[in-house]
Amino acid sequence: MSLAQFYIYSPLDFQKYVMNSHFSRQITVIQNHHTWSPGYRDVTPNNGEMYWLEAMRNFHIKDRGWSDIGQNITTFPSGNIGLCRPIDITPAGIFGANHGAICIENLGNFDTRGDYMTPSHRASIVFLNALFCIKFSLELNKEQIVYHHWFNRTGKRFSDDKINNNQVGDEQKTCPGTAFFGTNTITSAEANFYPLIQNKITELKGQVQPSTLIKKVKADVLNVRGGPGLNFPVLHTLTNGTEVTIYTVFNGWSKISSTADEWVFSTLLS
Ligand SMILES: [Zn+2]
Structure with a gap:
């Protein structure tokens, strides 16, 4: 099968793309990740957004042995949105937990003392989660809007207590980062991330029709x-x-x- 064709969109153009597209895969979960590396300092005039999509694809194919770039979407510090593996194709995002998922890789290191997320990037990440919630009729909860950190390396979820009490340790990466919209616990997602998505859903409703x-x-x-x-x-x-x-x-x-x-x-x- 041929490799994915990459496109880089502004949020508004991405919204138009999603609104005008029909997807045949049943989507039940949105995965949020960070790349950790490359980080913000790696995106330069010479090595720009398209460069990094190709570089990640090469890494995923050569080092990971995957068929193509793992993620469906990459978000950038500029707020731009890169369409990677087509949305109708299952991603390689969280091993053992990719069925029905859209994988969003947010370029940057959002661990504490890592990259300070730009306002455009923040807005873009919230926007994307909201857009997909509407398009795929997802509920804004810990089952459908998830962080990589909540799953063990076989794709099974850790208990809420274990995640919320920071007891995951080396059993999983910190992804999408210990400073991602607060931190990477379920409690933090519910307190800091979901309310922003909810506000955006309210704003976008009426503009975006659910996919059927x-x-x-x-x-x-x-x-x-x-x-x-x-x-x-x-x-x-x-x-x-x-x-x-x-x-x-x-x-x-x-x-x-x-x-x-x-x-x-x-x-x-x-
Ligand atoms: Zn991840």
Whole structure:
């Protein structure tokens, strides 16, 4: 397969790109990372943003043995947004936890005493998380907006206590950094990062429409229930081959109405 075509966008142009694109992959989680190296001082007039995308790709292919650059997105100190591995392709971001993920690599070292994040960069990172929350109907919580640091090296999550009490130690990198919007704990994300994303979501709502997926019923009779679980009442049924539009996915259930609570069991769709 050919390698990804890189594009570097301003936030506004990236918004237009996302709004005008249809993605076929079901996205359920946004990963936030920092590159640590390269850091801010490495981005120079001679070795600019495109240079670093190519350099990271070379590193990922030659040193990591991956098929292409690992991340879907790279953000830069300028606030620019680099589209890397296509959004419809699963990233290599958090080993064992990449299914359904978009991987955002924020260029810089956001550990304490590392790079001081520029205001444009901050705004861009918040904007991207908000944009993807709307586009992919994600909830702003610790399951769907995540930090690399919260997963062990097999992709299993550490307990909230372990993360919040800074007991991860050498079991995982500090990524996206011990000074990333406060620090890299869940408590900090909830107190410092998510509220900024929430404000941006409020601002962007109306400008960005959620992405939907069209699927077909692959059961003779499919129950449509009033919620995402077998305990919810059956409202009506659908027959084999009926096309449905999916707005949200939760715990193996798909919501097939933008307004009403109408849910079907996801594995009975194709
Ligand atoms: Zn990372």
